[in-house]
Amino acid sequence: AQKITQTQPGMFVQEKEAVTLDCTYDTSDQSYGLFWYKQPSSGEMIFLIYQGSYDEQNATEGRYSLNFQKARKSANLVISASQLGDSAMYFCAMSSQGAQKLVFGQGTRLTINP
Amino acid sequence: DAGITQSPRHKVTETGTPVTLRCHQTENHRYMYWYRQDPGHGLRLIHYSYGVKDTDKGEVSDGYSVSRSKTEDFLLTLESATSSQTSVYFCATGVSGTSGYEQFFGPGTRLTVL
Numbered sequence: 323a324q325k326i327t328q329t330q331p332g333m334f335v336q337e338k339e340a341v342t343l344d345c346t347y348d349t350s351d352q353s354y355g356l357f358w359y360k361q362p363s364s365g366e367m368i369f370l371i372y373q374g375s376y377d378e379q380n381a382t383e384g385r386y387s388l389n390f391q392k393a394r395k396s397a398n399l400v401i402s403a404s405q406l407g408d409s410a411m412y413f414c415a416m417s418s419q420g421a422q423k424l425v426f427g428q429g430t431r432l433t434i435n436p
Numbered sequence: 437d438a439g440i441t442q443s444p445r446h447k448v449t450e451t452g453t454p455v456t457l458r459c460h461q462t463e464n465h466r467y468m469y470w471y472r473q474d475p476g477h478g479l480r481l482i483h484y485s486y487g488v489k490d491t492d493k494g495e496v497s498d499g500y501s502v503s504r505s506k507t508e509d510f511l512l513t514l515e516s517a518t519s520s521q522t523s524v525y526f527c528a529t530g531v532s533g534t535s536g537y538e539q540f541f542g543p544g545t546r547l548t549v550l
Contacts, residue, residue: 355537367479367526367541413478417537422467422486422530423494424539426478 324349326414326427334433335404342389343399343430345414351375354418356397358388361411361429370412373397401432409434439463440542442527448548455514457545459527461507467530468510469494469539470502472523479526485510517549 325348335341347356358370373381373388381388389398397416401408411431415424439462449455459468467486471479471494481494483502491502499521501513514521527542 357539359541365524365544367528367544369538369540372538415479417539422532422537423469423481423484424479426471426480428476428478 324351324354324416324418324425326416326425328414328427328430330430331428332431332433334435337406337434337436338403341401341404341408341432343401343412343414343432345397345399345427347395347397347414347416349395349416349418351418354416356388356390357415357417357424358386358397358399359413359415360408361413363410367413371399404434406434406436408432440527440529440540442525442542442545444545445543446546448550449517450550451518452516455517455547455549457512457525457527457547459510459512459542461510461529463529463531463540464507465529465531465540466507467539468504469528469530470500470510470512471526471528472496472521473526473544474523482512482525517547519549521547522549523547 327346354375356373360368371383373390385402387400411429413429414427441460443458469484470482480496485491485504503511525545530539
């Protein structure tokens, strides 16, 4: 069975600093995908970034990058130059080929301080 | 945005009453999902659909049923609501794209069972 672990229930970061949100996963599948979602206080789930297990380069989307270390089974989200609007809950998730469904971690609540 | 709406957005009901939540999508995505979100648990999959009239159970399916008679609609029914089903319910759709599998979420429905 697949499992996602996010070990940081909460994080506090000063504005403009970079922040790394940890995510480790467990799967026996060879082909899988890793996702990060942002959930602000308004409640919607916002897709941030995706990494395929066969992608050789780390995914990047603007200020977001995914630090993918396959051997360590980790998929950490890096946010560069954090902004006040980055304060939110962040979820790591994974899918496996053929299943087409996601397993989520418990989330990390990120607070950006001015 | 993938054009996903959920109705109702908020509902308060009493224990033992039936409840149906509706998810409607305009993107013609093949896959549709129902999740519940509870503190400390992240998002957990209730049921999902991989086509019209094709559904399967997720991680927390007890007490829930689903139906999908049209591509665009996915209904979640609580036959006899219990207080443990008080939660925020998210609908999602999924599609395989050029960058891999993508999943998009609706705005959520907050259900309170008294």
